[in-house]
Amino acid sequence: MRLSIFGLGHVGLTLAACLADNGFQVLGYDVDEKKSHMISNGRVPFHEPGLDILIGKAISSKRLCLTSDPEEAVLSSDITFITVGTPEKPDGSADLTYVDEALKSIGSALSRKKDYHLVVLRSTVPPGTSREAVKALEKISGKKGEENFGFCFNPEFLREGNAVQDTLYPDRIIIGELDKKSGDLLEDFYKRFHSSKMPPLLRTTLENAELIKYAANAFLAMKVSFINMIARLCERIPHADVEVVAKGVGLDKRIGAYFLKAGLGFGGSCFPKDLKALLAYAKRLNVRLPLVEATLQINEDQPLRAMQLAEELLGDLKGKRIAILGLAFKP
Ligand SMILES: NC(=O)c1ccc[n+]([C@@H]2O[C@H](COP(=O)([O-])OP(=O)(O)OC[C@H]3O[C@@H](n4cnc5c(N)ncnc54)[C@H](O)[C@@H]3O)[C@@H](O)[C@H]2O)c1
Incomplete structure (x- = not known):
């Protein structure tokens, strides 16, 4: 299973480091070139205990590679995780601009991809966002959700300052799935990642998963x-x-x-x-x-x-x- 991650902030970079440490091949993409450059030199752009050691190992073993080409990230992986920010708008609602931008890049790469691809949204978003995201991907790629690509909403619960431990040993995994095939694939991935330490897992609709967070x-x-x-x-x-x-x-x-x-x-x-x-x-x-x-x-x-x-x-x-x-x- 080859993985790509869009957005290398607290959530995305910790996930990338833990996956690479577990033996997965990970391709990271971030729009912030300065940040990408730092990471590709084995440095962590923010403070998170234990992450610098994992990133150093991941980069030197080449299990984590960075790309400046979002299309390459999708074409060279089987699953793409979206972990971009969803900041607050002046009226308090969630600003989904970064999610929309990531979807545009992923959608245009999907139009050129022959194999099935799974897109997993981990950013915190209001209920209904994932179903709209599937429509956006279909429109941009000309491909069909469920048939050519799958989609899951999989909320992140880590705490800053404890991000590595929380990523390795979460209390639970919540999978909101577009269809059974998408959920099966993500569950299979998590079983490989956590193996004997697999936490309780709940599979449900996209909307339930969004609201659970x-x-x-x-x-x-x-x-x-x-x-x-x-x-x-x-x-x-x-x-x-x-x-x-x-x-x-x-x-x-x-x-x-x-x-x-x-x-x-x-x-x-x-x-x-x-x-x-x-x-x-x-x-x-x-x-x-x-x-x-x-x-x-x-x-x-x-x-x-x-x-x-x-x-x-x-x-x-x-x-x-x-x-x-x-x-x-x-x-
Ligand atoms: N930080 C936490 O403790 C935490 C915990 C649980 C959930 N979350 C949620 O996870 C999401 C990410 O949080 P974070 O703290 O990692 O955010 P962050 O702002 O630290 O990182 C987001 C990264 O995404 C990059 N980005 C923006 N647009 C992009 C695009 N189109 N393609 C690729 N990269 C892009 C940014 O440059 C940035 O590096 C948010 O929705 C947040 O609410 C965060």
């Missing part, structure tokens, strides 16, 4: 805002400590200890943008998601709450010298 992120973010809400109450109760309350709550197996740490709220590249994209998507369908709205609202208020706390302790903050510990996104 957003729902999972919304639920995790909701846990963070929930414990921050309880923290505000604890601040007003003598002898109450949110850390102890969170520990007691998290010991319940139905709830779990993860994401119950009170603090300044969630940040990073995914939770805020994905929650806003989910709200924007639901709005288009005239559906309100009050829990998601409250999750974002609590999160936006949380840094101000920290300032109020500082003012309560120190008085007017003007002219005070303030040290901030743990400034990094992830300590």
